[in-house]
Amino acid sequence: MSPSKSEPKPRPAPIPDAETEPYWQAVNEGRLIVQRCTVCGNSQLYPRWRCLRCRGEVEWVDASGGGTVYSFTVIRQNFSRSFRHLIPYVVALVDLDEGPRLMTNLVGVDPDAVEIGMRVRVKFERVSEEASVPLFEPA
Numbered sequence: 001m002s003p004s005k006s007e008p009k010p011r012p013a014p015i016p017d018a019e020t021e022p023y024w025q026a027v028n029e030g031r032l033i034v035q036r037c038t039v040c041g042n043s044q045l046y047p048r049w050r051c052l053r054c055r056g057e058v059e060w061v062d063a064s065g066g067g068t069v070y071s072f073t074v075i076r077q078n079f080s081r082s083f084r085h086l087i088p089y090v091v092a093l094v095d096l097d098e099g100p101r102l103m104t105n106l107v108g109v110d111p112d113a114v115e116i117g118m119r120v121r122v123k124f125e126r127v128s129e130e131a132s133v134p135l136f137e138p139a
């Protein structure tokens with residue numbers, strides 16, 4: 001018997017490519033990493049081959065996992081089986097302490113209690129046997 005159409009599914013697993021594979025591998029190990037330019041020191045995500053600021057070579061460095069809510073919205077309708085059981089949930093832009101801005105979900109917080117400027121911390125949620133995704137919760 002096939003699973004019910006109403007049965008919740010996990011969040012969609014990432015589909016790594018050559019540029020994002022190191023990032024998703026680290027996330028799967030419970031580490032958040034960002035790219036840092038070896039020339040000018042600029043930090044960036046999502047991953048690119050070169051520094052967005054000066055085209056210098058980039059390296060991967062560990063992020064602290066801390067960040068600040070730059071902006072957010074509360075999702076109150078989503079028909080996807082991966083998300084509708086989570087409603088209402090918070091989609092947020094989080095400024096990592098290293099600089100890059102990340103789109104993510106905030107968890108472990110009442111959506112009505114989320115505020116711009118709120119300090120948050122990364123946590124990892126396993127979505128399949130070989131993949132996890134980074135989410136954020138109040139620090």
Ligand SMILES: [Zn+2]
Binds near residue numbers: 038041052056
């Ligand atoms: Zn640079």
